[in-house]
Amino acid sequence: MKEREAKNRIKRRDFFQKSFHTIVGLTIGGLAGILSSKSSAEEMVWQLDPNICIQCEKCAVNCVLPHSAVKCVHSYSMCGYCDLCSGYLQPGAKSRDTGAESQLCPSGAIKRTYIEDPYFQYTIDEELCIGCGKCVKGCNSFGNGSLYLQARHDRCLNCNQCSIARRCPSQAWKRVPASQPYILRGDESGKYLNG
Amino acid sequence: MGEKLKRLKFFFVALVLLCPVFVLSQVQERFPKPDFESGYVRPDLLTPAPRAAVWEYMDIFVLVVALSLATYFAHKQRSRRNIFLLMVFSLVYFGFYRKGCVCSVGAVQNVSYALFNPAYIIPVSIILFFVFPIVFALFYGRTFCAAVCPLGAIQDAVILKPVHVPEWLASLLGVFPYVYLGLAVLFAATGAGFIICQYDPFIGFFRFGADFNMVILGLSVLLLGTIVARPYCRFLCPYGVILSWMSRLSRRHVRITPDECNKCRLCEESCPFGAIKKADDESQPIKKEGDVKRMAVIFVLLPVVVFGSGWVGSRLDISLSRLHPTVSLAEEVLLENSGKRTEMIDATKAFRASGKPSEELFSDANSIQNQFHKGGWILGAFIGLILCLKLISLFIRRRQLEYDVDKGICLSCGRCFAYCPYEQVRLGLMTPEELRELDRRDVKIKQFRA
Numbered sequence: 011m012k013e014r015e016a017k018n019r020i021k022r023r024d025f026f027q028k029s030f031h032t033i034v035g036l037t038i039g040g041l042a043g044i045l046s047s048k049s050s051a052e053e054m055v056w057q058l059d060p061n062i063c064i065q066c067e068k069c070a071v072n073c074v075l076p077h078s079a080v081k082c083v084h085s086y087s088m089c090g091y092c093d094l095c096s097g098y099l100q101p102g103a104k105s106r107d108t109g110a111e112s113q114l115c116p117s118g119a120i121k122r123t124y125i126e127d128p129y130f131q132y133t134i135d136e137e138l139c140i141g142c143g144k145c146v147k148g149c150n151s152f153g154n155g156s157l158y159l160q161a162r163h164d165r166c167l168n169c170n171q172c173s174i175a176r177r178c179p180s181q182a183w184k185r186v187p188a189s190q191p192y193i194l195r196g197d198e199s200g201k202y203l204n205g
Numbered sequence: 206m207g208e209k210l211k212r213l214k215f216f217f218v219a220l221v222l223l224c225p226v227f228v229l230s231q232v233q234e235r236f237p238k239p240d241f242e243s244g245y246v247r248p249d250l251l252t253p254a255p256r257a258a259v260w261e262y263m264d265i266f267v268l269v270v271a272l273s274l275a276t277y278f279a280h281k282q283r284s285r286r287n288i289f290l291l292m293v294f295s296l297v298y299f300g301f302y303r304k305g306c307v308c309s310v311g312a313v314q315n316v317s318y319a320l321f322n323p324a325y326i327i328p329v330s331i332i333l334f335f336v337f338p339i340v341f342a343l344f345y346g347r348t349f350c351a352a353v354c355p356l357g358a359i360q361d362a363v364i365l366k367p368v369h370v371p372e373w374l375a376s377l378l379g380v381f382p383y384v385y386l387g388l389a390v391l392f393a394a395t396g397a398g399f400i401i402c403q404y405d406p407f408i409g410f411f412r413f414g415a416d417f418n419m420v421i422l423g424l425s426v427l428l429l430g431t432i433v434a435r436p437y438c439r440f441l442c443p444y445g446v447i448l449s450w451m452s453r454l455s456r457r458h459v460r461i462t463p464d465e466c467n468k469c470r471l472c473e474e475s476c477p478f479g480a481i482k483k484a485d486d487e488s489q490p491i492k493k494e495g496d497v498k499r500m501a502v503i504f505v506l507l508p509v510v511v512f513g514s515g516w517v518g519s520r521l522d523i524s525l526s527r528l529h530p531t532v533s534l535a536e537e538v539l540l541e542n543s544g545k546r547t548e549m550i551d552a553t554k555a556f557r558a559s560g561k562p563s564e565e566l567f568s569d570a571n572s573i574q575n576q577f578h579k580g581g582w583i584l585g586a587f588i589g590l591i592l593c594l595k596l597i598s599l600f601i602r603r604r605q606l607e608y609d610v611d612k613g614i615c616l617s618c619g620r621c622f623a624y625c626p627y628e629q630v631r632l633g634l635m636t637p638e639e640l641r642e643l644d645r646r647d648v649k650i651k652q653f654r655a
Contacts, residue, residue, distance in 0.1 A: 031454045035343060041316075042336050048319050049327045055255045064555045076414050086247040090236025126243040133248065154234055164253035167304050167412070170311045171399035180555030181530055185325075188255045198250045 054185040056172040059193050060158035062182035065143035065150070069159060072174045073141075079165035080141035080174065082119070082134050087197035088156035091129035097149030097157045098122055098132055114148050116140070136162065156196065163191050261330040264303065268337055268353065271295055275352035276345045278619070279459050283628065285619035291352040292361060300355035305411040309334045309349065310356060310444040311402050313386070314393035321394040338444075342451035346458040350438060350448060350616040359407050360435040361618070363427050367434040367477035375479055376595055378440040383591045386443035387584045395576050397529035401443060434477035438616070449613040459610065459617045464627040466607030467644055472624040473608070480614035481621065485605045496600045503596050511589040518585020519578055526570075526577040535570035538563055 058069070058080070069080035093106055098120050103112035108122055119138035123131045134157075141159060149157040175183030186193070190202040271291060278287040299308065307315075312335035319327035338349035350357050370378075389401045402408070406423040409415025415423070429436050438445055452458065461472050461481065468484045475481070526532045537553050540546045542563060549557070556566065610621075622628050626643065629635040 027454060031343065031456060034451065034454055038336065038339055038343070042332060045316060045319055045327060045332045046329065048323070048325075049329050049332055051258070051329050053255065053258060053261055053328045053330065054326065062555070062559070064551060064558070066551045066555075074408075074412055074414065083250060085250060087238070088234070089238075091239045092236055125245050126241060129239050129241065129245075131245075131248075152235070154236055162253060163255035166255070167306060168255065169304075169402065170307050170315065171402035176398055176403065179550070179552035180559075181534075182555075187326075188258065191255050192252050194250065194252070201250075201252060 050187070053168075053188040055161075055163060055168050055188050055191050056166065056175060056183055057161055057186045057191060057193055058159060058174075058178070058182045059184065060146075060160070060182075060195060061193075062180050063143070063146070063159055064180045064182075065147040065159070066179050067142045067144070068177050068179070069174050070140045070142040072177050074167065074169060074173045075165065077165075078141040078174075079161050079163075079167070080159050081136050081139045081162050081165075082141065082143065082145055082157055083160045083162075083192075083194075084132065084134055085156045085158070085194060085196035085198045086131075088154045088195060089132065090154050090156075091125065091131060092153065093128045093130055095122070095130065095132060095149075096152035097145040099148075101148075114144050116142065116144065120145060132157075158195060160192055160194075261328070264299075265330055265333050265337075267298060268334065271298075271353045272337060272341045272349060275348040275617075276341060279348050279351060279617040280345060280457065283459075283463060283619060283622045283631075285622060288352045288617075288619045292358045295353045296355050296358035296362065298355075299353070300359060300407075300411045305355055305405070305408045306402075307331055307334055308355065309338050310354070310442060311399065311405070313444055313447070314389055314399040314401055317390045317393040318396065318399075322396060339447060339451050342448045343454060344456055346452045346455045346612060346615060346617045347445075347448045348617045350445065351618045354438075355411065356405070356407050356442070357435060357438050357616070359410065360427070360430045360437055363430045364434045364477055365431040368432050369474075370433060370479055372479065373599075375439070376599065380588070380591060380595060381440050382443055382446045384588055385441055386446050387587050389443050391525070391577070391580045391584050392528060395526075395529060395573060395580060397526070406437065435616075439478060439614075452615070453613045455612060458612050459615070459619070461608055461610060461621045462625045462627045463622075463631045466609070467626070467647075468607060469626060469643075469647065470608075471626065472621045475621040475624040476610075476615075477620065478614055478616060478618075480611045480616070482605050482609050482611050484607050496602070500597060500600045503593055503600075507590075507593045510593055511586045514589030514592070515582045515586035518581035518583070518588070520581070521585075522574060522577040522581045525581060526574045529570075529573050529577075531566070532570045532573050535566050538566060 070078050073079050098114060099106060099112050100114050105112055110118065113120070117138045117140050119135045119140070121133045121135060123133070125131050143159050146157050146159055149155055172183055192202055193199075194201060271294070274291055275288060278284050278291060299305065307330070312331050315327055315331045316335050319325050338353070341348055352358070385401075389399070392398055392400050404419075404422075406419065406426045409419050409423050426437055466484065472481060473483060527536070534552050534556055537550060538556060541549060541553055626635060626640050630637055630640055
């Protein structure tokens with residue numbers, strides 16, 4: 011009698027475990043179903059919206075990488091090619107030349123090349139750029155706004171929680187589809203739909 | 206020349222004076238686009254693409270293969286060596302090569318964020334990273350923890366001299382993962398951020414760089430890990446909570462012995478995680494006096510505790526909600542509007558430049574605080590329930606007929622296998638006769654002692 015009872019108990023426990031197992035399995039399936047209805051096969055990547063960015067210089071220091079993945083980019087189509095470039099020169103610079111004391115960029119990452127009178131081309135050396143956005147502030151304030159910051163996706167690790175986004179005071183960072191990974195200005199914005 | 210300099214000076218002075226007007230206005234064509242006569246062609250703006258989607262699928266493929274191999278090594282081969290080698294591979298691939306992102310542990314947050322925020326589109330790869338280890342655990346136990354998770358691997362690699370954590374302490378500390386899981390889900394669902402990623406102690410090692418505090422935290426967890434085996438996995442990991450419950454329901458789970466248990470006690474001290482349930486002495490009955498009474502008390506108290514801790518949780522809504530960027534911004538703006546602070550900070554400057562009315566921000570912040578209020582109730586009640594269940598589980602004693610693993614705690618790491626004499630027989634290192642001889646001697650010793 012007792013033996014049979016014990017056997018029955020084991021069966022009962024087994025039955026409960028089996029049914030729990032099935033219920034949980036179905037729940038996970040259901041959860042995956044709900045999630046997949048809200049999903050896309052595409053990856054999402056982090057990007058900052060230059061139209062919201064206030065150049066607080068936090069991008070330079072808050073990236074998990076030793077050298078920030080945020081760099082200054084240049085929409086040449088918008089640039090005025092000015093001799094007196096407010097993104098390149100210190101305010102009140104004594105002379106308009108490539109002297110270190112006249113440059114706004116702390117790491118000398120902007121190259122100034124003469125094109126033709128009175129135009130100069132400005133190019134960013136990404137290896138030197140630290141992503142502080144000092145030049146962006148200068149260009150936005152007095153120029154055409156052709157210089158702006160972007161996360162460069164050849165460098166960005168695409169962390170699940172972007173360490174810069176978390177500390178961005180203007181909440182300019184968002185997740186964008188990997189097929190449109192940049193938010194560009196000027197004619198260059200035609201490259202991606204969300205310009 | 207002097208004329209030019211003067212003009213330049215005037216220009217700068219004018220600009221500096223106009224500065225406040227201009228600072229906030231962006232993208233203006235103040236200077237016309239030049240017409241070049243020298244045939245100059247504008248350079249292209251290079252936009253390097255992110256990692257190709259193919260590689261994301263490669264990660265999923267590696268995950269599935271690693272999970273299958275881990276299960277095969279643990280269940281079929283019963284080889285600790287192979288599990289260890291796979292673990293090292295996972296540490297290198299998911300840890301140092303993929304820099305620890307995205308991992309299944311962090312995916313919990315993406316899932317809860319996706320469930321509560323219709324605007325967030327969750328990538329399929331993250332869903333799969335979340336689901337696959339759970340499905341494997343539901344059938345075969347926590348083989349993910351044993352050999353696939355990079356966070357587990359880095360801790361497993363530093364285990365030197367594990368101490369035995371008393372059962373009551375381990376049970377008490379086992380509440381923390383539930384709290385962490387609850388908080389992580391709350392913060393992710395309300396959009397306040399992903400705290401599991403933020404406070405991941407090991408990510409700094411994978412990336413060879415983190416801020417000072419996180420490096421200190423990571424080093425201390427690893428240091429602690431030399432004497433307390435896998436402290437993060439056992440007493441913090443929120444994903445471990447889910448896997449542990451799945452593993453408890455698993456249809457097949459690794460066992461210590463490949464055959465039967467002769468209660469030789471050789472495996473008793475082999476598990477650094479305290480996952481081995483000892484066999485009861487059959488000659489003595491299980492003490493049960495008072496247990497039923499205590500359990501009844503807990504059952505009566507259960508609604509009170511759940512309600513009480515829910516209430517405490519709901520009282521924390523304001524302080525918890527401050528972690529949400531919108532709420533903290535609203536508080537700063539409020540501080541300035543009320544005149545308590547005269548100087549603007551970056552965040553409020555940016556907010557005011559956006560032209561959004563303060564009222565809108567305040568109502569947004571208010572609704573987020575309401576979410577935190579509701580979430581606080583649920584979180585508090587959940588923690589209260591877990592506490593009660595933990596207490597109840599202390600009083601449930603089932604007769605343990607043989608040495609076996611605690612399915613919830615066992616990580617299927619395979620450390621105990623080799624301790625079992627039947628495993629030695631299976632591997633051909635011992636003949637069945639030798640084993641029988643040992644058994645006979647053991648019985649004699651027992652008789653002698655009795």
